[in-house]
Amino acid sequence: MSEQIKLIVEYQEIDKNLKLIEDEVNGSEEAKKYLSARKFLSTVKETLSELESKAQTVTENYNKAVKDFEEYLEKAKEYEKTVETCENEEELEYLKKKFLDVCAQIEKMEQTVNALSKEMQDLYNEYGKLAKSNNAMKAQYNEYAPKLEELKNSKKGEVTELKSKLKKLEESIDKTLMEKYTLRRKDKKFPIVFGLDLSKKSNHCPFCMMSMPISFMEDLSSGEIKECESCHRLIYGFEPNKK
Numbered sequence: 490m491s492e493q494i495k496l497i498v499e500y501q502e503i504d505k506n507l508k509l510i511e512d513e514v515n516g517s518e519e520a521k522k523y524l525s526a527r528k529f530l531s532t533v534k535e536t537l538s539e540l541e542s543k544a545q546t547v548t549e550n551y552n553k554a555v556k557d558f559e560e561y562l563e564k565a566k567e568y569e570k571t572v573e574t575c576e577n578e579e580e581l582e583y584l585k586k587k588f589l590d591v592c593a594q595i596e597k598m599e600q601t602v603n604a605l606s607k608e609m610q611d612l613y614n615e616y617g618k619l620a621k622s623n624n625a626m627k628a629q630y631n632e633y634a635p636k637l638e639e640l641k642n643s644k645k646g647e648v649t650e651l652k653s654k655l656k657k658l659e660e661s662i663d664k665t666l667m668e669k670y671t672l673r674r675k676d677k678k679f680p681i682v683f684g685l686d687l688s689k690k691s692n693h694c695p696f697c698m699m700s701m702p703i704s705f706m707e708d709l710s711s712g713e714i715k716e717c718e719s720c721h722r723l724i725y726g727f728e729p730n731k732k
């Protein structure tokens with residue numbers, strides 16, 4: 490096994506402990522509550538102002554509909570009055586028809602007003618619910634932000650020690666190899682480096698089981714560290730009896 494492979498395997502062994510701590514912190518109740526509150530609070534203002542502007546539009550439409558409704562009512566009354574004094578048969582027929590038209594409009598406007606009124610009520614309820622959640626989430630944030638900080642602080646010593654070990658080791662590792670490793674680590678892939686026992690004559694990736702081409706296997710045999718095309722893990726070959 491080449492020196493570089495030994496080093497990166499050693500690096501990963503130490504990094505594993507760091508990853509365990511990270512996973513423990515990220516998976517904790519403290520982190521989950523903190524993050525969900527932070528996510529909510531980062532979007533709630535926008536949602537509230539969207540609701541406000543929606544409510545404004547609905548209110549304007551409602552006021553206009555109510556005004557139209559009243560105007561139609563007024564017209565209906567006028568027709569009614571005219572009918573009482575009208576003596577011409579033909580004109581009476583005409584007025585009757587007009588009156589019925591206005592009545593149909595009134596009915597339609599009534600439905601519109603009711604629908605808008607319901608929409609306003611729904612918006613009001615939604616706003617109320619959101620405002621309530623907002624208060625609850627603020628409280629959650631204030632409670633869990635310091636708790637998470639406390640949890641992180643309790644691991645600080647261990648983390649600092651591991652990080653300094655990694656940093657020291659990193660100095661001896663080939664830069665390109667280190668970059669590849671770091672990139673995958675950021676992608677939350679772990680473990681990253683896998684050894685393939687060449688004595689078993691298998692050409693499958695030890696992580697994702699994808700079969701690898703002959704040239705790939707030859708490179709492994711000659712001591713190279715290669716990237717699996719499917720899972721992008723870093724693969725090296727070894728033979729248990731050879732040092």
Ligand SMILES: [Zn+2]
Binds near residue numbers: 720
């Ligand atoms: Zn793979």
